[in-house]
Amino acid sequence: MPHARDAAIVGLYTTPQTRGSGRTGFSYAMESLRGALDDAGLTVKDIEGLFVQLDEWPQSPNPNGYGNKANWCYQLGIPLRWQTGAVNAAETGAPAINDAAAAIKTGQVDTVAIILGRGMTQPLDGRTAPWTRHSHEFTGWTGSYTAVQFALVASRHMALYGTTPEQLAAASATVRNYGHVNPQALMYGRGPYDKERVVQSRMISSPLTVLMCAQVNDGGGAMIITSVEKARDLKKPPIHILGGADQLSYPAYAEAPVLERHVGGDFSTDWVDKGFARAGVTRNDVDFVELYDGFAIWMLTQWEMLGFCKAGEAGPFVETGVMELDGRYPTCTDGGCMAFSHNGTPSLFRPIEAARQLRGEVMDDCPGWEQGEHTFKKDLCRAVKDAKVGMAVSMGPPTGGGNFVLLARD
Numbered sequence: 001m002p003h004a005r006d007a008a009i010v011g012l013y014t015t016p017q018t019r020g021s022g023r024t025g026f027s028y029a030m031e032s033l034r035g036a037l038d039d040a041g042l043t044v045k046d047i048e049g050l051f052v053q054l055d056e057w058p059q060s061p062n063p064n065g066y067g068n069k070a071n072w073c074y075q076l077g078i079p080l081r082w083q084t085g086a087v088n089a090a091e092t093g094a095p096a097i098n099d100a101a102a103a104i105k106t107g108q109v110d111t112v113a114i115i116l117g118r119g120m121t122q123p124l125d126g127r128t129a130p131w132t133r134h135s136h137e138f139t140g141w142t143g144s145y146t147a148v149q150f151a152l153v154a155s156r157h158m159a160l161y162g163t164t165p166e167q168l169a170a171a172s173a174t175v176r177n178y179g180h181v182n183p184q185a186l187m188y189g190r191g192p193y194d195k196e197r198v199v200q201s202r203m204i205s206s207p208l209t210v211l212m213c214a215q216v217n218d219g220g221g222a223m224i225i226t227s228v229e230k231a232r233d234l235k236k237p238p239i240h241i242l243g244g245a246d247q248l249s250y251p252a253y254a255e256a257p258v259l260e261r262h263v264g265g266d267f268s269t270d271w272v273d274k275g276f277a278r279a280g281v282t283r284n285d286v287d288f289v290e291l292y293d294g295f296a297i298w299m300l301t302q303w304e305m306l307g308f309c310k311a312g313e314a315g316p317f318v319e320t321g322v323m324e325l326d327g328r329y330p331t332c333t334d335g336g337c338m339a340f341s342h343n344g345t346p347s348l349f350r351p352i353e354a355a356r357q358l359r360g361e362v363m364d365d366c367p368g369w370e371q372g373e374h375t376f377k378k379d380l381c382r383a384v385k386d387a388k389v390g391m392a393v394s395m396g397p398p399t400g401g402g403n404f405v406l407l408a409r410d
Contacts, residue, residue, distance in 0.1 A: 007101035008231040008238030009355045009407070011040030011224030017186040017341035019217045021119070025055035028220030029117025036222035041235035042111065046226075049082030049103055049112035053092045053345045055119060082109045092116045093347025093394025094244050094405035100225045101241040110227055117220035118343035146253055147213055147295065151205035154297035158207065161312035165207050167319050168296035169198035171331075172212045172338060174323040175293050178382045179335020181365045186217050187339035192379070212296035214337035214346075221348050223355070237410060239355045242389075244405035245275025272306050272404075279406040281389055283308060286406070288357060288384045289329045290350040290392040293336040299323075302393060305402060325376065330384045333357060347394035351405055354390035357383070358409040 013035030015028050029052060037043060050072055073080045084099040092114050100112040157163045173193040180191030193211065201211040231238035276282060283306075291302050300314035308329070309317040323331035334340040334353040341349055356362060362383040366374045374383040384390075388409060395402045 003105075003228065005105050005107065006228045007104040007225050007241045008228050009097075009223060009241065009351075010226050010231050010234050010236060010238055011036035011038075011042065011222070012352050012355055012359075012361075013039055014184065014221040014341075014349065014352060015219050017184070017217050017219035017343070019186070021218055023119045023218065025117035025119040025218075025220070027117070028119055028218065029054055029115045029222070032117060032220040032222035033113060033115050036113065036115075036224045039236065040224045040226075042224060042226075044076050044078060046111045047076070047078055047113045047224075048109035049100060050076075050078075050080055050115070051084045051092060051096045051100075051112075052115040052117070053347075054115075054117050055344070082112060092345065093350060094392060094403040095246045095394065096348075097223070097225065097241060097351055097405045098244045098246065098403075101243075104225065104227050110230060112225045113222060114225070114348060115220070115222045116343070116345060116348045118345060119218045147208060148205045149253065150295045150297055151208045153301065154207050154295075157297060157300065157312075157315075161315065163300065163312075163315035165199050166195050167315035168207065168212055168300065169195040169209075171293075171299045171318045171323060172198045172296045174318075174321075175299075175332040175336045176211065176339045177378065178325075178333050179339020181380055181382050182335050182340060183363055183365075185335040185340040186215065186219075187335060190339070208295055208297070211338075214294045214342035215339070217341055217343055219341050219343045221352050223348060223352060236359065239358050240408045240410070242281060242406040242408055243275060243279030244403065245271045245278070246395075246401075246403035247271045248401040269305055269307060275404060276406070281406060281408075285389050286329065286391045287387040288333060288354070288390050289331050290334075290354045290390065291332055291336070292347070292350060292393050292395055292402075293332050293338050294342065299331070302402065306391075306393070306404070325378050325381065325384070330382075333362075333382050333384060350394050351392040351407070354392040354405075354407050357387050358390055358407060 013032050015031050052072060082103045084096040096114050103109050173195055176193045177191050179185035179187045182188055198209060198211040201209040204210050204213055228238060291299050293299050303309050303314040303317055304311050321327045322329055337346050360372045363369055364382045365380040375381050376385055390407050391404055393404045
């Protein structure tokens with residue numbers, strides 16, 4: 001039974017995910033905050049802790065890259081009493097949620113808002129998103145960008161383990177098909193997809209085709225977390241935060257990605273086991289997984305990093321259909337970064353989707369979805385049947401670390 005000071009998710013919201021709307025990240029963020037507070041039945045005055053990822057403050061001189069914390073206090077008229085100490089770049093995802101849960105459990109705060117808003121993601125030159133091209137010593141002068149770096153990871157995985165383009169495509173097609181039946185997804189209705197379509201799509205950086213890569217768009221989302229004690233009196237059933245873990249070991253995108261190791265010997269995965277142990281569940285208890293699917297190879301290496309299969313086994317693992325709605329671990333059930341949204345920092349979308357699955361609030365093409373009635377047919381449905389425990393992964397480059405949170409319903 002949850003303790004009164006344990007933390008629970010009580011409010012969720014995502015804006016429409018769009019392209020070229022002209023809206024600012026601040027606009028998306030404010031819409032998201034209002035929507036999540038309304039979903040929870042709370043007001044701005046209830047917020048004591050806050051973390052935001054924002055592309056910029058409109059009309060603000062010298063804005064902080066992710067939004068100035070004091071600006072938020074001033075705009076909202078509330079003091080800030082907690083800020084995440086997450087080590088990873090995906091600070092509005094699993095790390096922020098785990099930190100918020102710890103702050104609530106220790107009595108530092110009662111209610112936390114985690115907010116995401118990005119409205120400046122469109123490529124300036126029509127080629128790649130601005131955050132994919134870094135001017136670092138080992139990347140800028142070569143013309144390297146993110147897709148190229150992880151194409152190298154994919155090529156290395158293929159050379160070492162015999163992974164095939166069709167296996168990469170199996171993961172991508174599965175995720176994109178969830179987005180195909182999700183009316184909230186940017187890529188809704190663009191499918192269905194199969195391995196052949198994915199493999200034969202336009203090449204971006206061999207072996208990664210365009211349908212093996214996340215798309216780019218604008219949008220926002222928010223999550224409200226509070227104590228179980230306070231959650232009992234709110235509008236929606238609480239989604240319990242069981243625990244998770246976070247690890248960072250090298251500067252992703254700035255240094256060349258590696259497959260086997262970085263910093264202190266073999267690449268460590270013991271932090272994943274410790275995270276499951278702290279949460280009090282095992283991998284067998286997990287009903288679905290929301291991976292960070294920036295590229296197809298990220299999904300394969302995450303399955304290995306998270307211990308669902310051994311190193312080199314992810315290709316055959318995904319080819320069995322494990323990620324499908326009727327598979328053992330339905331994966332990226334909103335369409336993920338590939339089809340739902342990748343707004344530059346989409347980390348919060350993974351836990352939001354996990355919480356929605358556990359609430360039973362899943363919009364799809366099933367005629368009765370608004371009443372919680374689902375067909376569980378893959379050409380219409382994306383709801384996980386009788387889901388009790390979900391895993392959400394917020395950080396993409398598993399060669400440099402990662403993070404996750406484990407959630408459960410009553």
